[in-house]
Amino acid sequence: MGYKVVVAGATGNVGREMLNILAERQFPVDEIAALASRRSLGTEVSFGDKTLTTQDIEQFDFAGWDIALFAIGSDATKKYAPIAAAAGCVVIDNSSLYRYDPEIPLVVPEVNPEAVDNYTKKNIIANPNCSTAQMVVALKPLHDRAKIKRVVVSTYQSVSGAGKEGMDELWDQTKGMYVPGQEKEASKFQKQIAFNVIPQIDVFMEDGTTKEEWKMVVETKKIVDPSIKVTATCVRVPVFVGHSEAINIEFEEFLDEEEARDILREAPGIMVIDKREPGGYVTPIECVGDYATFISRIRQDSTIENGINLWCVSDNLRKGAALNAVQIAETLGKRCLKKG
Template identity: 85%
Template sequence: MGYRVVVAGATGNVGREMLNILAERQFPVDEIAVLASRRSLGTEVTFGDKTLKTKDLDTFDFTGWDIALFAIGSDATKKYAPKAAADGCIVIDNSSLYRYDPDVPLIVPEVNPEAIMDYSKKNIIANPNCSTAQMVVALKPLHDRTPIKRVVVSTYQAVSGAGKEGADELWDQTKSIYNPVDDKPAKKFTKQIAFNVIPHIDSFMEDGTTKEEWKMMVETKKIVDPSIKVTATCVRVPVFVGHCEAINIEFEDFLDEDEARDILRQAPGVMVIDKREDGGYVSPIECVGEYATFISRIRQDSTIDNGLNMWCVSDNLRKGAALNAVQIAETLGTRVLKKG
C-alpha cells in the first residue's frame, strides 16, 4: 500500500526534480497529482515512464491526499499550504515561509529526523535553504563527536539556486560575450554573472548581512544546535548546478583531521573524496545528479587551537531542495504514516 502524493510547482526546476527523485528512489506512490499555476495548466511533465498533465493548483482539492511536496515560492505557499494542511494533507514546503516558525519542524533527515514528529502542530514540514542543507549534513556527525563552537563559511552558489531565470541569464550572457551585438544586461542578478562572481544573494539586512547569509545562521541553529555561532558570506558564481562551500569549524575540543575524515566517511549522506593530489577533490560539475554531499580538503586550521577546514559540494537542486524534500517524505512514511 502506497501514498497519494501531490507535487505543487511541478513545471519548475525543483518540481521536475522532485518527480525524478520520487521515481528514482521508488517512493511508494499509489496515485500522483501534478499541480501548476493557471498559466502552466496542461503542461506535460514526466514521472518515471508516465507523462502527466498539470492540474490547477487554485482549484485542487487536497482532501484524501497524504503528502504534498510544495515548490511554488513563499507567496503561493502562504495561500495554498494552510488549505492543504487543513484538508488533512501533510505539506513538505521548499520555500522559506515556514522555516523559522517554532511550530513547524525544519528537517534534514540525516541530521534531525526525530524533529519530524512536530509536524502535527500545523501539518506542515519545512525544507531548509539549499546552502544550509549540505552544510549541516557535514557538521552534525562532527558536532556529535565534539561540540562545535563557531563556523565561518563562504559559499560559491550556482545560478540554478535562483531558478530557471538565473540559469537562463548565465547562458544568455555567456553567449553574448562572444557576440557583442547581442548584449544581455543583468536582469535577474544585480551584476553580470557570466565570467564574474557576485557577493550578494537575496536582500541586504540592516547590519550588512544578506538574507541568504542570515538563513544559514538561523537554520543551522534550529537544525543542529542553537549554541553554534555561524558567520557566512554567500556568493553567486557562474556555475549552472552545484553549490560549494569553504567551511572553517572551531570545536570545543581538539579533533584530528584523520579522525574527522573517518567520521565523515561513516556519516549518512556524505561521501569523502580527499586526496592530496591534482584532482583529488570534488568540483561542482562532478556532483550534478548525485545524492551525496561531497567533502574534500579536510585539514587542520593551525591558526586556532581546535580548528578544521573543509570543502563541501552538493547538487543544489537535489540535496539542496528536491532530494531533501523526498527524504522528508520517506522519513514521514517510516515514522508516522507507515503505509509504504
C-alpha cells in the same frame, strides 16, 4: 499500500527534480498529481516512465491526499499550504515561509529526523535553504564527536539557486560575450554573472549581512544546535548547478583531521573524496545529478586550537531542495504515517 502524493510547482526546476527523485527512489506512490499555476496548465511532465498533465492548483482538492511537496515560492505557499494542511494533507514546503516558525519542524533527515514527529502541530514541515542543507549534513557528525563552537562559511552558489531565470541569464550573457548584438544586461542578478562573482544573494539586512547569510545562521541553529555560532558570506558564481562551500569549524575539544575524515566517511549522505594531489577533490560540475554531499580538502586549521577546514559540494537542486524534500517524505512515512 502506498501514498497519494501531490507535487506543487511541477513545471519548475525543483518540481521536476522532485518527480524524478520520487521515481528514482521508488517512493511508494499509489497516485500522484502534478500541480501548476494556470499559465502552465496542461503542461506535461515526467514521472518515471509516465507522463503527467499538470492540474490547476487553484481548483485542486487536497482532501484525501497524504503528502504534498511544495516548490511554488513563499507567496503561493502562503495561500495554498494552509488549504492543503487543513484538508489533512501533510505539506513539505521548499520555500522559506515556514522555516523560522517554532511550531513547524525544519528537517534534514540525516541530521534531525526526530523533528518530523512534530508535524502535527500545523501539518507542515519545512525544507531548509539549499546552502544550509548540505552544510549541516557535514557538521552534525562532527558536532556529535567534538561539539562545534563556531563555523565560518563562504559559499559559492550556482545560478540555478535563482531558478530558471538565473540559469537563462548566465547562458544569455555568456553567449553575448562572443556573439555581437546578443549582449544581455543584468536583470535577475544585481550585476553581470557571466565571468564574474557577485557577493550578494537575497536582500541586505540592517547589519550588512544578506538574507541568505542570515538564513544559514538561523537554520543551522534550529537544525543542529542553537549554541553554535555561525558567520557566513554567500556568493553567486557562474556555475549552472552545484553549490560549493569552504567551511572553517572551531570545536570545543581537539579533533584530529584523520578522525574527522573517518567520521565523515561513515556519516549518512556524505561521500569523502579527499586526495592530496592535483584534482583529488570534487567540484560542482562533478556532483550534478548525485544524491551525496561531497567532502574534500579536510585539514587541520593551525591558526586556532581546535580547528578543521573542509570543502563541501552538493547538487543544490537535489540535496539542497528536491532530494531533501523526498527524504523528509520517506522519514515521515517510516516514523509517522506508516502506510508504505
